[in-house]
Amino acid sequence: MTILVTGGAGFIGSNFVLDWCAQHNETVINLDALTYAGNLENLATLDGNPAHVFVRGDIGDFDLVARLLAEHKPRAVINFAA
Numbered sequence: 001m002t003i004l005v006t007g008g009a010g011f012i013g014s015n016f017v018l019d020w021c022a023q024h025n026e027t028v029i030n031l032d033a034l035t036y037a038g039n040l041e042n043l044a045t046l047d048g049n050p051a052h053v054f055v056r057g058d059i060g061d062f063d064l065v066a067r068l069l070a071e072h073k074p075r076a077v078i079n080f081a082a
């Protein structure tokens with residue numbers, strides 16, 4: 001199964017993603033625009049982990065979000081993007 005996390009490179013989102021990956025055997029699609037607040041260093045320990053799929057993009061990009069929903073069919077969306 002899969003969840004979609006938005007803003008997952010930010011302060012709360014990255015801690016959520018790290019915690020989730022440590023506790024669940026479930027893929028995380030992490031959609032983040034990497035603004036000034038986003039930092040992939042927060043997620044460095046997940047490098048090479050196939051359960052974490054990072055996508056750089058804007059939650060306002062309808063086509064991108066529609067594609068991610070159709071492709072991965074997440075059972076939940078958790079929004080931390082702001």
Ligand SMILES: NC(=O)c1ccc[n+]([C@@H]2O[C@H](COP(=O)([O-])OP(=O)(O)OC[C@H]3O[C@@H](n4cnc5c(N)ncnc54)[C@H](O)[C@@H]3O)[C@@H](O)[C@H]2O)c1
Nearest residue numbers: 007009010011012013032033034035037038058059081082
């Ligand atoms: N940090 C707190 O103490 C706190 C307290 C209460 C509520 N919140 C709320 O929780 C949410 C997350 O807070 P945070 O402290 O992790 O923020 P943050 O600024 O550290 O992280 C936000 C993330 O969202 C990403 N982002 C911004 N706009 C985006 C967009 N259009 N599309 C995709 N990604 C985008 C940024 O790149 C960043 O990685 C916010 O809504 C914030 O208001 C935070």
